[in-house]
Amino acid sequence: MTPTTPCNQDFAELNNINPTTQLASSATPKSKLGICDNNIGDDSDINEKIKNTVNDEADKNFRDIEAASYSQDPIQLATQGALVFAAMPTAIQQQLRQCSRVVLLANNPSISLETLSSLLKPSDMLVLFNHFIHSDYLANSPNAAKLAKLIFFRQIGDSQLHFGLPPRHNNVPAIEQMIEQAPVGFLFSNIRYQFPTLADDPSPDDDPIDDSVQLTVSDKLQQKLTDQNFSQVISENHEVIADYPHFEAIHSSAPSSGFFMYRMMRAIRAYLATSFNHDLDIVMIGFNHDTKTNHFWHGHNWDFEREELAITPSGITVIKQG
Numbered sequence: 001m002t003p004t005t006p007c008n009q010d011f012a013e014l015n016n017i018n019p020t021t022q023l024a025s026s027a028t029p030k031s032k033l034g035i036c037d038n039n040i041g042d043d044s045d046i047n048e049k050i051k052n053t054v055n056d057e058a059d060k061n062f063r064d065i066e067a068a069s070y071s072q073d074p075i076q077l078a079t080q081g082a083l084v085f086a087a088m089p090t091a092i093q094q095q096l097r098q099c100s101r102v103v104l105l106a107n108n109p110s111i112s113l114e115t116l117s118s119l120l121k122p123s124d125m126l127v128l129f130n131h132f133i134h135s136d137y138l139a140n141s142p143n144a145a146k147l148a149k150l151i152f153f154r155q156i157g158d159s160q161l162h163f164g165l166p167p168r169h170n171n172v173p174a175i176e177q178m179i180e181q182a183p184v185g186f187l188f189s190n191i192r193y194q195f196p197t198l199a200d201d202p203s204p205d206d207d208p209i210d211d212s213v214q215l216t217v218s219d220k221l222q223q224k225l226t227d228q229n230f231s232q233v234i235s236e237n238h239e240v241i242a243d244y245p246h247f248e249a250i251h252s253s254a255p256s257s258g259f260f261m262y263r264m265m266r267a268i269r270a271y272l273a274t275s276f277n278h279d280l281d282i283v284m285i286g287f288n289h290d291t292k293t294n295h296f297w298h299g300h301n302w303d304f305e306r307e308e309l310a311i312t313p314s315g316i317t318v319i320k321q322g
Helices: 011-016 046-053 056-066 074-087 090-098 113-119 135-140 172-178 219-226 257-276 291-295 302-309
Strands: 101-105 124-129 148-153 184-189 231-234 281-285 316-319
Touching: 074 090, 074 231, 074 257, 090 124, 090 148, 090 184, 090 257, 101 257, 113 281, 124 257, 135 172, 148 257, 172 219, 184 219, 219 231, 257 281, 257 302, 257 316
Parallel strands: 101 124, 101 281, 124 148, 148 184, 184 231, 281 316
Antiparallel strands: none
């Protein structure tokens, strides 16, 4: 199903989607599934529900998925997708069911504004990461400002801090503009945003800041960051990423933000196709995953991520830049 209206419906319609009535939880405890702060419901028939909704058309949608480098049973993938979907803010659940594409924007400086202007469509939803690039464009350009957005903030080690929010470098001024113009959801890894101060930063020399960095958030943004309709938490131990090979010798070794989100969106895509017959394309721009990624943080398993993203299912497009 391809939407005919822009993917930015008013938040007054959020109650039209109630994940507690659409989804049923697995009998597996939430802690083992890596789900934080979510109410999926008390039923235990999610596998049966999805099995009953898989039809010939859905099977066709999954043929390419099964052929990808990360091979997985389509029922299992859709089951994981239901759990990931339930872990999303309610505002983002609504957007995912309306949008025709999700565009993951890597923090790659080779991505130009001209490229974004030619790529983005009114029915897109954007996914941004941490201290994301092109904040002024995304907040002010007519082509981007009206698009729904999900911003994924990763916890810094086991601290109270998240990349991309105070007291680290951030785009808070742009985010405060964004929430006035379109639906914006926030996803945090492991813990909710704690509103830390400079004194809470265990390693301030890692990201020295000056007086130009905004260290406070407006009351309206604070409300969004604490409202589960707009802000949720997902564990880095979620089962959708359980096979990721960590480096045991490196503290906080984990998947990169982009790869973690790729796995989440791929699973959600399978769930929406199976349960709602909704076709959701995924575009990943700036995810080069070539040998140059080795100079990034060595706690990410770049070889593993590069191998999987070398072959993506139909409906998932990687656009390299630079």
